[in-house]
Amino acid sequence: MSIDDPQVQERLRAALIAAFGSAQADAIEPLQGGASTAFPFRVDRGDQRFVVRVEGERSPLRNPHQYESMTRAAQEGLAPRLYYTNETLGVAVMDFIDAKPLNTYPGGSAGFAQGIGGLIARLQAVPAFPHFVDYTDMVGRLWTYLCSTGLFAPGILDRTSARLARVSEAYRAGFEWGVASHNDLLPHNLLFDGSRLWLIDWESAYLNDPHIDIAIALDNFAPDPACAELLKQAASAHWPERIDPTRLALARALVRLYYAGVLLSAAFAALGPLEDRNLSAPSAEAFERAVRLGGMRLDAPETKHLLGKVFLASFMTGAAPPRLGGSA
Template sequence: MSGEHLSNIPMTHREIAQAALRATVGSATIDSIRPIPGGVSGALVYRVTAGGRRYVLRMEGLASPLRNPHQYTSMRIAAQAGIAPRLHHVDEVARVAVMDFIVEQPLNTYPGGPHALAQALGDMLRRLQATPRFGRFVEYPEIVARLWAHVCRTNLFAPGVLDAHTQRLADLRGAYTWNSDEAVSSHNDILPRNLLFDGERLWLVDWESAYCNDPVVDMATMLDNFAPSPELEEVLLQAWLGHPPDRSLRDRLELMRALTRLFYAGVQFSAVATAARLVPDTDLSAPTLAEFQQALRDGRLAPDALETRHLLGKMYLAAFFTGEKPPGLPPPISAFQVMGTAEA
């Protein structure tokens, strides 16, 4: 294997990459190894071309305190069900996987438009939840609470600024009830950046958060990211359930949507907290989506800047508190610029 190709990979991961690729392609010549940008998990992800085929090489970064131990088993089950791309190699000890590379087409080119996409997503979720159950991990409200506690410890915000949100989280956790025997296989991070369309069908990628969970978690995230109108929400729900949800399920979905919004606010703030902030923020005001997009178009916000993520976190925080829809997380944040230009 050419050292030139491996030069894109940090020294700490070169032996892991070499072993995984040899197990996948054997003696075939590796033509290229190129980084795939845009991920937020910290994983090292590369597109590999070898023997006339393209693969994705994914190696985990530093393990977080909440690292999910079931991700590779979950990925295998999903691949066998045709929901995740085909797996060629997995080494759970080395924390590496090699899978098919999907040549991605824009989701807005899905045949039949948003209605058909919502139907396909609901069907995909129904098939995922019918697979052999993934391993159990931490219950979702606990995951959210731990992430939020971390945010509150970062000193991103001045003392007292987040107290009302912390209380709302406590209220939601107190109201949350479910039967853990009803847990199903869950991706737990179904965002546009993790959904690929190859021109014919959909694939889910990035299974690091996948474990057995409350069935409404994935649907809550889907509703906020793929159903911008009440009509599309109903299409998505009908395709998932096969019938309209009852009042009880709708109430559970609303509660879970609030929790997922706080989770993604926490993800943004945690990323921002990796850089020193001189003065804690005292202002939780958030721009509208239209204002956010305009700021990106005007160049007042840089798509991948930490300040942009800070504002995005505030938008999710506002949605958590008010019940309004959050902005969504297209792949990557810079896609806001493209979306905004298209709508202008």
């Protein structure tokens, strides 16, 4: 399926008719960016601009609650205003946000970290999203798949699998409650309109442990301990007594292995079974420097393979991984 697929175009047309009574538009342009498999289009109608998001092919692990979660988030002003959604068609029509670079957010890294924390606090105050899957099961399924691909040689991932079992057991033992969670709080899923932040791409949104969104945000939007503290304080504004440092550390480990699995699965899809015997990886700083100065393409499968190894090392050692995209 591609952006020019007749089925995609017909679903786009049907969404416009349902939302506005007509498919007429002054301009329709595909939007770039993000890691989602969906096809987003910008639609201009007079002096108004909208986004029509057409869902891509559905996988067996697809979250069935994404449209309900997105609707609730839009009602609370966390996501752009919605005009139409259709779960069966896999379409959503929403306001277009004229986004500014995230690094123009007021207050630099500290202000941005605090802003992200505040966004998490607002999300966790939303009426609970439906439950989909326990996070340890999600990570475990992805990891089991990766281990079966042949991307790595037999036995190479055994130590990682053993650590995942220990972390998952400790994490499940401490679970008490869930909140509305985005579960993929990365830079490409954030928009800054010059005044405030918006969350987009709700494919992974469901009821989850409140530590998960904080864990993802800390790795991507807190470049130093001071920013990390600001983010945690802002995120836990409604429940400061419930943030558990031990549980947060377990959540950060699981999040890192999840993104390792996402990156390495993408590498396998392009490179096939490499039977790789080498888990050595550069530090986060060295990897970011290589991308910045060496012209390494982040979308290249070889880069995803290497970055996946960096995240594996982070899971095993607790060292911070690279940030997945630009931020303030």
